[in-house]
Amino acid sequence: MIHDQKCDVAVIGAGAAGLAAGTECAANGFPTVVIDRETLAGGILRQCIHNGFGLQYFKEELTGPEYATRVVDAAVEAGVELKLNTTVSTVERNSDGMFELLLLSPEDGVSRIQARAVMLAMGCRERNRGNIATPGTRPAGIFTAGAAQRLLNIEGMLPGRRAVVVGSGDIGLIMARRLTWCGVEVKAVIEIMPYPSGLTRNVVQCLHDFDIPLYLEHAVTNIFGRERVEGIEAAPLKDGVPQLNEKFAIDCDTILFSVGLLPENELSHRLGVEINPATGGAVVDGDLQTTVPGVFAGGNVLHVHDLVDFVSGEAGRAARGIIRYLKGEAAPTGCRATAGANLKYAVPNYFAPGVKTEFSFRPLIVSDRAVLQAEQNGSVIWSKDLRFVRPAEMLTVELEAGEGELLFNLQHKE
Numbered sequence: 001m002i003h004d005q006k007c008d009v010a011v012i013g014a015g016a017a018g019l020a021a022g023t024e025c026a027a028n029g030f031p032t033v034v035i036d037r038e039t040l041a042g043g044i045l046r047q048c049i050h051n052g053f054g055l056q057y058f059k060e061e062l063t064g065p066e067y068a069t070r071v072v073d074a075a076v077e078a079g080v081e082l083k084l085n086t087t088v089s090t091v092e093r094n095s096d097g098m099f100e101l102l103l104l105s106p107e108d109g110v111s112r113i114q115a116r117a118v119m120l121a122m123g124c125r126e127r128n129r130g131n132i133a134t135p136g137t138r139p140a141g142i143f144t145a146g147a148a149q150r151l152l153n154i155e156g157m158l159p160g161r162r163a164v165v166v167g168s169g170d171i172g173l174i175m176a177r178r179l180t181w182c183g184v185e186v187k188a189v190i191e192i193m194p195y196p197s198g199l200t201r202n203v204v205q206c207l208h209d210f211d212i213p214l215y216l217e218h219a220v221t222n223i224f225g226r227e228r229v230e231g232i233e234a235a236p237l238k239d240g241v242p243q244l245n246e247k248f249a250i251d252c253d254t255i256l257f258s259v260g261l262l263p264e265n266e267l268s269h270r271l272g273v274e275i276n277p278a279t280g281g282a283v284v285d286g287d288l289q290t291t292v293p294g295v296f297a298g299g300n301v302l303h304v305h306d307l308v309d310f311v312s313g314e315a316g317r318a319a320r321g322i323i324r325y326l327k328g329e330a331a332p333t334g335c336r337a338t339a340g341a342n343l344k345y346a347v348p349n350y351f352a353p354g355v356k357t358e359f360s361f362r363p364l365i366v367s368d369r370a371v372l373q374a375e376q377n378g379s380v381i382w383s384k385d386l387r388f389v390r391p392a393e394m395l396t397v398e399l400e401a402g403e404g405e406l407l408f409n410l411q412h413k414e
Contacts, residue, residue: 015043017299172258287321
């Protein structure tokens with residue numbers, strides 16, 4: 001027999017985003033269920049044993065597990081019902097506007113939840129070797145940085161003895177340091193871009209402090225090894241083309257790929273949510289509501305963030321949007337926000353005129369003197385000077401605008 005349950009809000013994902021949204025909704029009197037396929041709530045934070053979390057959200061420095069414990073405790077205290085070790089198989093919107101979620105779990109078998117609103121908080125997944133088509137053999141010893149992190153921090157196993165990190169994303173940088181602490185020789189970090197993909201603090205603390213070489217504008221052109229990785233071949237890039245006459249080999253038995261993250265949006269697709277190709281996440285309005293009324297998104301499932309603090313803050317805003325939706329108080333959001341020069345994206349994609357809205361951007365330039373501007377109806381209505389702009393570090397602004405499309409541009413400043 002299938003067990004049926006009703007609630008106001010169903011949250012898919014019990015990481016930082018899902019727990020923050022669930023806590024806010026439950027604390028405001030709306031029965032909320034948070035669902036996750038893992039056996040413990042907290043998401044990827046559980047395996048991030050380094051510090052640097054919580055400086056903005058909790059105003060103190062925490063490790064990943066400490067941050068996870070705090071947000072889990074807050075959710076339980078607010079009255080959130082956690083359904084762990086449970087997979088959401090399908091989500092459908094019924095003709096009456098209610099959402100029906102089909103759940104699968106070893107303990108409860110098949111069950112159903114009906115909810116008035118759904119929060120998407122599934123997070124993201126790592127891009128792997130196949131996503132970037134790295135040539136070479138297919139031996140053992142090749143990991144994504146996150147998989148190696150779990151292997152070491154959760155399972156207590158070393159992935160290898162001599163490692164190369166491909167890509168300079170934050171997880172890869174942090175793992176370069178972590179492996180070094182554990183006695184693994186990290187030979188190099190290889191990055192195709194002319195600048196690091198991770199936060200500046202991680203480049204300094206994880207590479208510079210340990211004299212780990214960082215090869216910018218280089219690509220891995222071959223992987224060697226039959227049973228186990230034996231080494232890689234790398235070459236500098238010129239106009240994106242490997243200069244094979246300058247290639248060199250690095251001896252290693254382990255390769256970690258840290259080449260970006262992709263929002264986990266399979267359920268979003270099935271629900272009919274419109275996806276923004278610039279982010280890989282949903283198209284949303286100022287309340288972070290998707291194009292399917294009653295479905296909201298926040299955190300890394302919406303766009304990949306730099307810090308978990310930003311994930312929690314954004315999910316809290318989504319929860320407040322959910323509350324307005326359930327109360328019938330949502331503002332109309334028909335005006336579009338667009339990313340212009342030197343910006344990969346702007347989130348949210350729509351906003352309500354006359355309502356203060358927080359926008360997030362991903363820059364495409366490196367600059368120590370830049371200006372971010374908002375144009376509306378052919379005129380600049382807002383601008384801000386920026387002293388430090390890096391593609392790895394998200395920009396956020398809070399802005400209230402009138403009717404008309406908003407166009408955001410980022411420019412170098414003389």
